[in-house]
Each structure stands twice: as structure tokens, then as C-alpha cells.
Amino acid sequence: MDSPIVQGNDLFLPISKGELCLSDTLECGQCFRFGREADGSFAGVARGRLLRLSQTGEGIRFYDTALSDYEALWKGYFDLDTDYAPWKARFSEDPVLAKAEYGIRILRQEPFEALITFILSQNSNIPRIRASVERLCARYGEPLGEGRFAFPTAKRLAAVSDFSGLRFGYREAYVYDCAQRIGDGRLDLSAVEKMPLCEARQALRQIRGVGPKVAECALLFGFHRLEAFPVDTWIKKALARYYPGGFPQALQPAGVAQQYLFHYIRTLGNE
């Protein structure tokens, strides 16, 4: 990967789809706030900012983006200061993962956003999760223009007494409990960041509606704990089929391997 090049108001980052594939990364269900525009570009909100980007075989274009914003926000968001190469080398020695694609990177999302969105994700599907998250943002997030909204702050959600109308179903009470715990200090996300993995798991699972899967997703996608290993219905099937003896210890960081496996089984037969 080279350094980004300023082109008018845009920034162009020369990078291959093997290093970072935008569609795989933004549509694999680790984040829920990016969608495709009519022209094929991606647009969405992250870290309280609007972002539009597109990708070709040559690289990625960040529209209306200053170099300083790339350095301060987007480079980190797309985890571009992390070298995945040694991990991919290990994965490619595994007979199953050797067939997978490695274009996904683990986004560095904000902990609160990841926690809430994965509470909403349970027993739901990706299109519906996106719609739920958008309704939450439209109601409680800062308007950013173009009909888009930032993800609401924990402080704002802690002040909400009634989440009805957002069509969260039974997850409504879970979001409420999460916001309350953060609001009254029973849960401190910045403290969770510093905890050892086991302790962080325990802390998150105090929240109603946060079981093993949601906790792992929050840790992997919101706290960048790459060792976290979410087991959902898809991974459960994949483990039974390909790794009946258990997931190999050598495939580390397990969370990154999990994403490649997840993508692989979900796209079987679609390519």
C-alpha cells in the first residue's frame, strides 16, 4: 500500500482489493451504516462524519476528504496501520481458509456503536438491522446533512426513557438497559477497553441482551479485540462441517480468521 494522493477535493489511495475490499468490508455485517449509491460508490457515516468512497482495481477514492482527515480518522477506521500479511500467510495454510478471500479488514468502530448495533442484531437479519440502526440515529443522532445522522452518544441514549416506535421488538428493553448502565456508571466502556479479554467479556455480559455472541461481536468490532471469536448460526454450521475437532489454535487472530470464514460460507455458490 502506498500513500494517498490528493486529487482535487478527493483523496486517492492506491491499494488492491486483496488488501482492503470495500464491498466485503462494509457489507459483511460488521458495520451497518454504509450503503451503495446509484453510481456504485459507498456512502455512510462513521466516527460522526459523512464518508463517500469508491473502489477500482487501482485503489480507493475518498470523496471530499482532506489528507488530515484521512490520517486522523479513516486510516485508523479501516485499520490500515495494521499489517495483515503474516496472518493471511498462516490462514492460507489451512485447507478451508485457503479457499477464502482476505479482503475484509476489521473496522475500528466506536465501542458504544458496536455494542448497541450488535444488541440490535440478535435474531435479526442484516437489512433489518441496518433499518433499525438508521431509525435510532435519525431520532437521537446529530444531523450531518444529506438526510444522514451521527450515531447517538451514550449520554443522549441514557436520557431516553422510551424507545418505542423504533420497531426494535423485544430488543427495546436491552438497548434501554445498556444505555442506563453506561449513564449511571455501572458500565464504563473506557474501562472495558483496558481490561483483559475475560474480564471485558464479563463486564459486557452484565447488560441484558448481551450473551456470548453479542459480547464477542462488540469486543471484535468495537474494541478491536482480534482474539474475540463470535459464533453465530453461520459459524456454528461452518465449525460443524469443516472443523468438527474444533477451530485450529494456529489460526490467529481468531477474530480475523472468523471474518474470512464467515465471508467464505456466506458467498459459497454466489461467485
Added chain:
DNA sequence: AACCAGGTTGACG
């Protein structure tokens, strides 16, 4: 029109 969705909870063996 059923069935399933990036699950968790609480009850019951």
C-alpha cells in the same frame, strides 16, 4: 404463507 434471521433469557430436567 411459512420460515428464518450475525441470540438471549428463564424455566425445567
Added chain:
DNA sequence: CGTCAACATGGT
């Protein structure tokens, strides 16, 4: 400890 229905709602 493991199993299992119920949960609210919408996508396919």
C-alpha cells in the same frame, strides 16, 4: 451443567 420454547418484527 444442557436443552428448549418464547420473544417482536420484517426479509426472502
